[in-house]
Amino acid sequence: xxxxxxxxxxxxxxxxxxxxAVDQVDFNLRENELxxxxxxxxxxxxxxxxxxxxxxxxxxxxxxxxxLNVNRAHSHEIAGLGVGIxxxxxxxxxxxxxxxxxxxAARRFHPAARxxxxxxxxxxxxxxxxxxxxxxxxxxxxxxxxxxxxxxxSAEPWxxxxxxxxxxxxxxxxxxxxxxxxxxxxxxxxxxxxxDMQFIRMIADKVTVFHRGAILIEDTMDVVAADxxxxxxxxxxxxx
Amino acid sequence: xxxxxxxSWLILIGIVGAIFLIGAPQVLELFTIINLTTxxxxxxxxxxxxxxxxxxxxxxxxxxxxxxxxxxAYVVAAINFGGTSWAVVVAILVAAAFAxxxxxxxxxxxxxxxxxxxxxxxxxxxxxxxxxxxxxxEYKIGDALLGGFNGINAPPLNVPGDASWILFPEDVFxxxxxALIIGxxxxxxxxxxHFGRVAVAIRENELxxxxxxxDVRLQKLILFAVxxxxxxxxxxxxxxxxxxxxxxxxxxxxxALIIIWVIVGGRGTLIGPILGAFGLFYLIxxxxxxxxxxxxxxxxxxxxVFVLLVPKGIVPSVIDLWDRKRGRRGQFRRHGRRQRRRGGxxxxxxxxx
Numbered sequence: 218x219x220x221x222x223x224x225x226x227x228x229x230x231x232x233x234x235x236x237x238a239v240d241q242v243d244f245n246l247r248e249n250e251l252x253x254x255x256x257x258x259x260x261x262x263x264x265x266x267x268x269x270x271x272x273x274x275x276x277x278x279x280x281x282x283x284x285l286n287v288n289r290a291h292s293h294e295i296a297g298l299g300v301g302i303x304x305x306x307x308x309x310x311x312x313x314x315x316x317x318x319x320x321x322a323a324r325r326f327h328p329a330a331r332x333x334x335x336x337x338x339x340x341x342x343x344x345x346x347x348x349x350x351x352x353x354x355x356x357x358x359x360x361x362x363x364x365x366x367x368x369x370x371s372a373e374p375w376x377x378x379x380x381x382x383x384x385x386x387x388x389x390x391x392x393x394x395x396x397x398x399x400x401x402x403x404x405x406x407x408x409x410x411x412x413d414m415q416f417i418r419m420i421a422d423k424v425t426v427f428h429r430g431a432i433l434i435e436d437t438m439d440v441v442a443a444d445x446x447x448x449x450x451x452x453x454x455x456x457x
Numbered sequence: 458x459x460x461x462x463x464x465s466w467l468i469l470i471g472i473v474g475a476i477f478l479i480g481a482p483q484v485l486e487l488f489t490i491i492n493l494t495t496x497x498x499x500x501x502x503x504x505x506x507x508x509x510x511x512x513x514x515x516x517x518x519x520x521x522x523x524x525x526x527x528x529x530a531y532v533v534a535a536i537n538f539g540g541t542s543w544a545v546v547v548a549i550l551v552a553a554a555f556a557x558x559x560x561x562x563x564x565x566x567x568x569x570x571x572x573x574x575x576x577x578x579x580x581x582x583x584x585x586x587x588x589x590x591x592x593x594x595e596y597k598i599g600d601a602l603l604g605g606f607n608g609i610n611a612p613p614l615n616v617p618g619d620a621s622w623i624l625f626p627e628d629v630f631x632x633x634x635x636a637l638i639i640g641x642x643x644x645x646x647x648x649x650x651h652f653g654r655v656a657v658a659i660r661e662n663e664l665x666x667x668x669x670x671x672d673v674r675l676q677k678l679i680l681f682a683v684x685x686x687x688x689x690x691x692x693x694x695x696x697x698x699x700x701x702x703x704x705x706x707x708x709x710x711x712x713a714l715i716i717i718w719v720i721v722g723g724r725g726t727l728i729g730p731i732l733g734a735f736g737l738f739y740l741i742x743x744x745x746x747x748x749x750x751x752x753x754x755x756x757x758x759x760x761x762v763f764v765l766l767v768p769k770g771i772v773p774s775v776i777d778l779w780d781r782k783r784g785r786r787g788q789f790r791r792h793g794r795r796q797r798r799r800g801g802x803x804x805x806x807x808x809x810x
Contacts (some may be wrong), residue, residue: 296670
């Protein structure tokens with residue numbers, strides 16, 4: 218087993234009126250782990266993700282990040298702990314240049330000089346140096362996703378939470394993103410919510426499958442993919 | 458717009474401002490100078506909304522609240538203190554503090570943009586109605602009678618520290634123009650600072666700003682308070698220009714006018730609102746001298762025309778136009794140079810061959 222537990226949820230539940238989106242989830246993430254969360258539509262992955270990032274306040278249960286209960290914390294406080302967050306729909310500063318976007322993230326927790334060098338470094342890592350002065354809303358979808366990834370990594374987080382980082386990307390872009398995520402994993406623990414099974418195969422180490430708001434199974438990709446229950450959940454019942 | 462070009466514009470603006478500051482009292486009549494002081498107060502007010510709305514994305518429909526509070530606070534403090542030196546400071550601080558309190562409830566209560574507009578406008582109208590009802594002798598703060606509908610006479614500025622040395626209207630003009638220049642360059646500095654760049658980021662995407670670790674509520678609160686303070690300073694100048702403060706500073710007409718200045722001048726620039734305020738101020742005062750067309754009708758038409766045809770406002774549109782022309786001309790010039798060079802080379806090779 219790898220290092221200490223960095224993210225833990227205990228009996229985490231999220232109710233929307235009468236709908237139970239997340240139902241008593243106990244989840245652990247250890248240091249330097251790369252964990253993928255998968256599951257069919259409406260399984261509660263994104264809701265779970267939003268509870269972790271402070272965008273939703275859980276109805277019951279606790280979210281603990283490095284021994285700190287962050288149940289009632291705001292997103293900016295969670296980010297302040299050194300957590301990098303990428304949302305499902307790309308959230309970028311549309312009217313600003315690529316480098317301004319990344320500078321804003323880098324400058325938040327670093328002094329001016331360090332932030333400048335971090336911007337250079339990050340632009341290089343996400344391969345956007347050539348278009349650093351372009352305004353973000355004129356870029357392609359994949360490039361905007363990278364701008365957002367760049368914002369996440371430029372703050373030098375130790376924990377990275379990504380919601381569908383490869384959504385809407387071309388095949389080549391997906392390959393680069395997978396590479397980037399493995400690289401991030403050298404210095405940070407990661408939770409990646411993803412739909413795309415191919416993409417998960419490229420990066421996954423251990424996979425957690427969500428179904429109807431609860432964890433169905435948690436194991437390596439090969440075991441999960443072979444599991445009859447998972448197949449049933451993904452493909453629906455096939456009774457003869 | 459890149460920084461180098463922006464800097465050359467700033468130098469130009471600074472020079473024009475300084476010439477205006479020194480030159481205007483030499484060539485203009487006293488009446489015009491006094492009138493100009495009021496126009497400058499309006500320009501400073503427009504600047505404050507240009508900062509809060511154009512850069513922070515906070516559509517405050519009641520910027521007149523802080524303007525009026527600044528004006529009243531200045532007059533009341535000046536009467537009570539027997540001098541204006543501290544009254545100016547008090548006015549700016551009271552206006553900023555009120556903006557901070559109001560902002561606290563709106564930003565920490567996560568009031569949405571539309572309701573923010575409604576709330577700020579309502580607060581201004583509440584002050585309007587409140588101050589109109591303060592006409593009896595029982596309504597006074599210290600020695601200052603609030604005077605209800607008629608308002609209070611504003612004591613003119615004095616030299617700091619010497620209450621008996623009262624400034625002449627020309628001198629008040631110098632103070633006002635200097636305040637506008639300082640306010641403008643102060644805002645330029647602010648929007649270029651880390652704080653200002655974060656304010657713009659929040660305007661662009663609040664959630665993202667939060668996710669990279671900025672406390673959006675606090676950032677907005679501070680910007681709003683700074684805008685309130687500048688509006689308060691504008692109120693002080695206004696009280697000096699007009700010589701009297703009445704509840705009309707809070708009325709709906711003024712509240713709407715500020716928005717129109719900023720829309721016409723251009724959001725997202727700082728010089729735009731200032732020019733918008735000057736332009737419309739003089740347009741309205743020249744229209745005031747005739748009776749064939751209704752003032753408000755003209756204002757309404759201007760607003761509609763701008764919203765429909767020049768939605769970005771004058772200054773950003775001029776910049777765009779300039780860029781496009783320049784860009785195209787530059788492209789042709791570069792293309793031409795390349796063609797000539799290529800032409801020369803082929804001529805040379807053929808000559809050798």
